[in-house]
Amino acid sequence: MAMTEAGLRRCVAAWPGVTLDVKWQDHLVACVDGRMFAMLNLPRSAHPDWLHFKVEDDLFLALTEQPGIMPAPYLARARWVTVTEPRRYPQDWTVARLRRAYELVAARLSKKRQRELGLWSA
Template sequence: MTRKQASGLTAAQLETLCGHWPGVTRDIKWGAALVFSVGGKMFAVTPSDGSEGGRLSFKVADDRFLELTDQPGITPAPYMARAHWISIAEPQRFGTVELEAFILDAYMLARAKLTKKLQAELGPQPTIKANKK
């Protein structure tokens, strides 16, 4: 029997995924935007109330920005595109595992911009555990 692959990433799932990563803080900004940061540097944003179809925006590596924004359903994030942020209007069109990997990459990019001292204080880098049955 085949199992359907999980898709999307809600605000609650995002909180479960990265809320315990070293140095992660959460804030509500711009009304209802749930913002995840590390060391004061934002790495992911989603509506806290699930509005906007659960839009998910996050930082990507400079060399992946054009590649990703050429894909259907992925656009440059408003106001943040110059910093190589992308926006996924309908996260449920993407696999949860794929989105989790994007968020981990976004965290690592933001963390890499911190001072070496602060990076060392944060401790080991997080990993994504394989999905359980």
């Protein structure tokens, strides 16, 4: 099932430090403490429903070899992938990938900032 704007908001909005904002007129961007971890193309974009998110370095190649997933344009260097065929993947898989993207980015915040945001056992 494809992730919708409402679905992305429901999924990530309650996580500590997360903000959601529309950028570049047609992308809903999820950030933790101002750092992007996921992005959804909105219906008015050239590729509606495409979902982009950060992944672990060692998972990047394995994921981009799967059908319906490619290196994210402009963000592949930072190990981001784009799910071009979101209906291929179950909702729980997508939610788990988004949570992991959030954790990867949040882990790069300073320990002090992690404590201020109330992240895990910072």
